[in-house]
Each structure stands twice: as C-alpha cells, then as structure tokens.
Amino acid sequence: MKLFSTERTDVYLLTEDLAEKFQQFLVTNKAKLAPFEPLRDEQYFILKNISERIKSSLKEFNERKSLMMVFTLKGEEKIVGNINFTNFVYGVFQACYLGFSIDDAHQGKGLMHESLKMAIKYVHEKYEIHRIMANHLPDNSRSSKTLESLGFKNEGYANSYLKINGIWQDHVLNSLILPESP
Template identity: 80%
Template sequence: MRLFSTERTDVYLLTEDFAEEFQQYLVANKDYLAPFEPLRDKQYFILNNISERIKKSVSEFHEGKNLLIVFTIKEEREIIGSINFTNFVYGVFQACYLGFSIDHAHQGKGLMHEVLNMAIEYVHEKYELHRVMANHLPDNLRSRKTLESLGFIKEGYAKSYLKINGVWQDHVLNSLILPEK
C-alpha cells in the first residue's frame, strides 16, 4: 500500500507483498548496517522469518502501535530504504521512536532527508503525535546531520544505552517536537 510519494521516491507500508524485496535489501546491506544494529543471526535474513516479522508489524500497525515503511525510487520496486516509527504512546505523552536506514549505494543523495521529512509530516497528521525521538551512536555523523537538518534537537547522552553489534554502546538522544494540532 503506497502511503505517499516524494519528488524522487514512492513510500509504502511494509507488508508481506514486499517480503522478498525487503529480504534483498537486508541481505545486500547486512555488512554495511551491522555496526549500527543489534547482532543479526542467519535466521534474521530467512524469508519466512522476515514475512513473520512483517505480519506482526502490520498487525501492530492496525492497532496504532507503529508504522514500518519502505521506499523505492519512483516507479521502481527495489527497496532502497526503511523507516520505522515504533512504540507509539498516546495520552499525555503522544510520542514515538524513529529509526531509519538506507541502502549504501543511495547514501549521500538527500533521499533519506526527502522521505523522512514527508514521513514525519504523515505521522504527525495521521497520529497527532507531539514528539518523535531518535537516537544515534555518537560517531554516526550521517544520522546526526540528517536529524539536525530535520529540526531534531539533542536532548542528552545515554551511557551503555543499546546493545549494538554485540556491544553495549552509548547513544545521543534527540527529539523533534511537533506543533499541536
């Protein structure tokens, strides 16, 4: 299901229709993304397991808990990036977490900024969230610059925050406050 398009991309809800393309994306970027993600065993990359994770995420999407999206170059089918809005909290908090990745061959072209800009607007409109939180490793300058360009503000520094690539690592904590609707 296409959610929206940007100038250069088409953006879709990640559904089982994209399981094979998503598997290709994950496998093609396995080594590139490894320093930024939890350890992934071989089972993580098996199509049936990917389909099961997607099925669970779609169920959680319908429950209003998350939004997992993928994007392609306009009019193409190959996935070149992934954006995850997770852990939606409503009520007095109205917030979620943001995670994102892009294919190594498409990095540095402004595509992630282009898609994130519209994706954040989409989440704000659809879910009326007030705060989007995104954290990154201290030495991940690309993520830092992308978040800064979108208006995210550094709010803190968390020691030993997440176990990334098998090691507990510090993270820079950032947030974007969205205007009230």
C-alpha cells in the same frame, strides 16, 4: 500499499507482498548496517522469518502502535530504504521512536532526508504525534546530520543505552517536537 510519494521516492507500508524485496534490501546492506544494529544471526535474513516480522508489524500497525515503511526510487520496485516509527504512546505523551536506514548505493543523495520529511508529516497528521525521538551512536555523523537537518534537537547522552552489534553502546538522544495538531 503506497502511503505517499516525494519528488524522487515512493513510500509504502511494509506488507507481506514486499517481503522478498525487503529481504534483498536487508541482505544487500547486511555488512553496512551491522555496526548500527543489534547482532543478527542468519535466521534474521530468512524470508519466512522476515514475513513473520512483517506480519507482526502489521498487527501493531492495525493497533496504532507502530508504522513500518519502505521506499523505492519513484516508479521503481527495488527497496532502497526503510523508515520505522515504533512504540507509539498516546495520551499526555503522544510520542514515538524513529529508526531509519538506506541502501549503501543511495547514501548521500538526500533521499533519506526527503523521505523522512514527508514521513514525519504523515505521522504527525495521521497519529497526532507531538514528540518523535531518534537516537544514534555518537560516531554516526550521517544520522546526526540528517536528524539535525530535519529539526531534531540533541537532548542528551545515554551511557550504555542499547546493545548494538553485541556491545552495550552509548547513544546521543534527539527529539523533534511537532506543533499541536489543529
């Protein structure tokens, strides 16, 4: 299901009919993404398991707890990036977490910035989110620059924050504060 388009991308809700294309994205970028993600065994990349994770994410989507998106170049079918808004909290907090990754061949072209900009607007309007939090490894300058260009502010540093690539690693904490919905 297409959620929206940008100048150069089409952004979709990640659904089971996209499982094979998403598997291709994950397998193609396995080595590139490994230093930034939890350890992934071979089971993680099996189509059946990817389909199960998508099914689980759709349940959370229907419960308004998360939103998993993928994007392609406009008019094309190959997935070149993904954007995930997770752990939605409502009430007095109105916040969520953001994660994102892009195909190595498409890195550095501004596609992630373009897609994230519209995705943030979409989440703000559809979910009335006030705070989006996005954290990254201290040496991940690309994520740092992307977040900064979108208006995220550094809010601190967390020691031994997440177990990434099998090692507890520090993270830079960032957030984007959005105006109250009309």
